[in-house]
């Protein structure tokens with residue numbers, strides 16, 4: 001491929017990218033835990049923002065920096081999340097090693113103050129994280145993730161039914177007696193939606209795109 005073709009391809013991709021931007025939904029929330037928490041985020045118990053010892057693919061996470069203890073209850077929480085639009089999906093990468101059946105993790109969504117296990121949301125059918133029934137830990141309830149079948153992956157939850165609400169979301173862990181395992185960590189938390197009315201590119205955008213392409217064609221012909 002010569003330089004002309006590479007430049008043309010790059011410009012074309014950029015123009016097409018611009019033209020298709022309005023049809024994509026903006027994230028409602030994103031957190032990769034690499035540069036601090038926002039004012040509406042907090043952690044409790046042994047959960048901490050990633051330092052040496054809790055990483056996924058080498059980048060900072062939220063969760064256990066070094067294992068967990070007896071009868072521990074820990075969580076990361078986001079408050080004042082306005083859920084809007086349709087097809088609202090919450091997803092995150094996780095890495096976990098917790099005692100199967102006895103220790104657990106799950107996600108609670110509701111209005112503040114949360115009252116778990118009220119409001120536990122279930123993963124989608126295609127989620128890497130799936131709940132099972134285990135030892136009934138007071139805050140988690142009997143339904144939670146135990147990491148024995150899928151210790152790493154991408155978790156996904158569908159929050160579409162809560163569109164129009166402003167909610168708190170708690171990502172909570174609880175143990176019984178301690179068997180020293182590495183615990184739970186999460187990263188790349190994304191809440192996305194499809195906007196209520198998806199914008200269509202203006203006719204002028206197409207006109208400008210056409211002009212740009214015609215210009216490119218001209219300048220290439222002149223150089224020959």
Ligand SMILES: [Ca+2]
Pocket residue numbers: 032033034059060061187188
């Ligand atoms: Ca990260």
Ligand SMILES: [Ca+2]
Pocket residue numbers: 099102103175176177178179
């Ligand atoms: Ca345990």
